[in-house]
């Protein structure tokens with residue numbers, strides 16, 4: 492009898508611990524080994540994202556040890572609308588959702604860069620089923 496409770500306990504705890512982790516991982520359909528086929532109209536955005544954002548957010552928005560995944564429910568349009576992306580890139584963000592620290596303003600990023608990066612990120616979010 493006691494063992495059953497023990498097993499159930501271990502199962503319950505591991506499910507609790509793994510669920511948030513797997514929801515982050517499961518959201519990301521693409522990786523360096525499995526890149527998406529980027530439609531031509533998003534290629535410039537992809538290149539600029541790679542130059543300015545991927546260092547922290549990962550090549551396909553999957554996150555790195557320096558920044559969170561943008562392929563995450565937090566960053567869908569209803570949670571972080573387009574202005575949040577301009578704000579983040581141009582003025583930086585104080586750490587609030589994660590423990591990566593603050594996002595500094597991105598050196599060299601302009602509104603025009605975000606004008607093309609944002610449609611690429613939104614496209615990739617849709618591809619990943621984020622919204």
Ligand code: HEC
Nearest residue numbers: 543544547558575576579580586587588589591592593594
């Ligand atoms: C030096 C690392 C770094 C770079 C480069 C970087 N970011 Fe971030 N970004 C972060 C971190 C860290 C956070 C998480 C802040 C938090 O805890 O919520 C973040 C958060 C964000 C957010 C969420 C803002 C909010 O209001 O919560 C957006 C949007 C974002 N980044 C977009 C971008 C874009 C677009 C680029 C490229 C132009 C970029 N980031 C480049 C580190 C970076």
